[in-house]
Amino acid sequence: MSTLTRPPAVATDAPARRTSPRRAGKRGAYKGLLFMLPFLIGFLATYVLPIAYAFGQSLHEKKSSGIGFGPTKVVFTGFANFSAILSDDTFWASVLRTLLFGGVQIVVMLGISLLLALLLDGVAARAVRFFRAGLLVPYVIPGVVATLIWLFLYSPTASPILDVADRAGAHFTFFGGLNTYLSLGNLLTWQGIGFNMILISASLQALPRELYEAARLDGAKEWRIAWSIKVPNITGILVLTGMFSLIGRLQLFAEPLFLRYVAPESISTNFTPMLEIFDRAFKTGDYQYAAAESLVLAVVTGILAFVFYRVTNRKMS
Numbered sequence: 001m002s003t004l005t006r007p008p009a010v011a012t013d014a015p016a017r018r019t020s021p022r023r024a025g026k027r028g029a030y031k032g033l034l035f036m037l038p039f040l041i042g043f044l045a046t047y048v049l050p051i052a053y054a055f056g057q058s059l060h061e062k063k064s065s066g067i068g069f070g071p072t073k074v075v076f077t078g079f080a081n082f083s084a085i086l087s088d089d090t091f092w093a094s095v096l097r098t099l100l101f102g103g104v105q106i107v108v109m110l111g112i113s114l115l116l117a118l119l120l121d122g123v124a125a126r127a128v129r130f131f132r133a134g135l136l137v138p139y140v141i142p143g144v145v146a147t148l149i150w151l152f153l154y155s156p157t158a159s160p161i162l163d164v165a166d167r168a169g170a171h172f173t174f175f176g177g178l179n180t181y182l183s184l185g186n187l188l189t190w191q192g193i194g195f196n197m198i199l200i201s202a203s204l205q206a207l208p209r210e211l212y213e214a215a216r217l218d219g220a221k222e223w224r225i226a227w228s229i230k231v232p233n234i235t236g237i238l239v240l241t242g243m244f245s246l247i248g249r250l251q252l253f254a255e256p257l258f259l260r261y262v263a264p265e266s267i268s269t270n271f272t273p274m275l276e277i278f279d280r281a282f283k284t285g286d287y288q289y290a291a292a293e294s295l296v297l298a299v300v301t302g303i304l305a306f307v308f309y310r311v312t313n314r315k316m317s
Contacts, residue, residue: 058292081292102249113196175263
């Protein structure tokens with residue numbers, strides 16, 4: 001009987017082909033880039049390109065031919081608009097006015113937010129959820145809608161508050177002099193308390209409860225625990241909310257714009273830097289100068305936010 005012979009086995013102990021670490025790193029980088037691609041496209045389209053366009057516009061200026069009665073044309077003038085802004089008293093007065101106003105309003109708003117967060121920190125969990133939701137409602141309402149609501153309450157002809165005050169024999173107005181700043185500050189504080197309170201409350205919830213128990217065993221009262229333990233341990237979030245509020249005040253636009261329809265004699269077209277830029281661009285038609293103002297305002301806002309963060313962090317550390 002013949003036996004079937006099998007072919008000799010082929011050696012299969014050859015080393016497997018491995019990807020080099022360098023090539024694997026490149027593949028990971030490409031995958032990461034593809035993952036970030038939607039964000040990068042959005043960032044370029046909504047931030048980089050508008051800033052580049054504004055910078056290009058700021059280097060030009062509208063000039064009329066002849067003695068000013070001829071057609072206007074846009075010509076390249078370099079940094080002439082920026083040098084003019086440095087000596088523009090109107091623009092810098094609006095920046096200073098907004099900073100002084102924000103310096104008072106932000107302190108009041110964050111103080112109330114901190115007080116509410118401290119009070120909620122000692123309330124039962126169910127009640128905390130209820131009060132948080134209620135205090136967050138003003139922040140959820142769009143700024144324009146909230147401004148229209150307060151515009152009705154501030155209106156000299158339709159305000160129910162003024163109607164009740166008149167019947168009680170008290171005659172006053174929400175605008176004019178200091179009242180203008182109080183009315184605007186009340187609106188902004190009403191909008192911002194809930195959001196800042198949520199951030200501060202979340203920081204308080206993250207603190208270890210053992211600190212409170214140890215302080216109570218040492219005989220510390222609740223107000224002492226709040227002042228000596230809670231507040232010093234949440235300075236980081238206080239600095240952060242203060243910095244965000246400062247940036248928001250320098251970008252203040254919608255609220256004074258709508259209030260101006262009720263009190264144009266109290267809120268001028270250059271009441272805030274954003275109102276000045278808006279008036280310069282869309283009423284005067286000087287888009288090039290307005291673009292330069294917006295870039296200067298962005299740089300000033302960034303510098304002030306950085307200085308505020310560094311100074312407050314150094315004092316609280």
